[in-house]
Amino acid sequence: MFNTLKNWFTEGIPIDDWAESFTEWTKESFAVLFEPIKEHLGNFMEWFSEDVLMLIPESVFIIIVAVLAFILSGRKLGLTVFSIVGLWLISNLGFWEQLMSTVTLVLIASILSVIIGVPIGILMSKSKTTEAIIKPILDFMQTMPAFVYLIPAVAFFGIGMVPGVFASLIFATPPTVRFTNLGIREVSKELVEASEAFGSTGMQKLLKVELPMAKTTIMAGINQTVMLALSMVVIASMIGAPGLGKEVLTALQRSDVGTGFVAGLGIVILAIIIDRFTQSVNKKA
Secondary structure (H helix, E strand, O other): OHHHHHHHHHHOOOHHHHHHHHHHHHHHHOHHHHHHHHHHHHHHHHHHHHHHHOOOOHHHHHHHHHHHHHHHOOOOHHHHHHHHHHHHHHHHOOOHHHHHHHHHHHHHHHHHHHHHHHHHHHHHHHOHHHHHHHHHHHHHHHHOOHHHHHHHHHHHHOOOHHHHHHHHHHHHHHHHHHHHHHHHHOOOHHHHHHHHHOOOOHHHHHHHHHHHHHHHHHHHHHHHHHHHHHHOHHHHHHHOOOOHHHHHHHHHHHOOHHHHHHHHHHHHHHHHHHHHHHHHHHHHO
């Protein structure tokens, strides 16, 4: 024991070796879980991108998005016109297939983040002990550079869209968890006590009082989650994730300013449309 401590002081603590050993152990121990996820989720995302989204004619897809924009914006033309012009521009520039791959990655990562994040946020709101345990983990997830998430993603799932979703999931989940916890904790205690006085069970109190009253705050967290998932598009392209991010990365490697700018413009247009959509849903909520 003394010799070990002495070596740590003289040669440095071997944290890198520990991390590598832990990663290898996790990969080998949970291979039975990682392999099906890699295969089935990868096949599903490929099917959704190529056999669902790509089968929809570009003009029909643009019309659908425009109609949704018109409804969600309260029948205002600003978002509708921007959606039509922006999506048409991406199509005109020849990046429609890459756009659909990006939409698939962001959509799947966001849905998984919400499915995981909301229950964890509910648990945090119900227990101070759980909150004290999970908060440092969320801090770690949010402060760790996004590029670092690519290391375990590649180790567990190889390259492609699945590790891109995994990295996006880790990076984008914390806002949903935090805002769900915050929203439920901010619900009026008088309302909660009134529901208890009427004999509501814990589940009824959660579903009929706390979640409905906290939905605006929760939707704000979901909005942040979606935007963070989209921000991982370019980074995820470094491990083989297809989409507009891959075009930006390729252009960077070739010093192709024009192509990189156009692909980046496509990401910006998509980000604005998604952001306005989620904000509009939040306002309606």
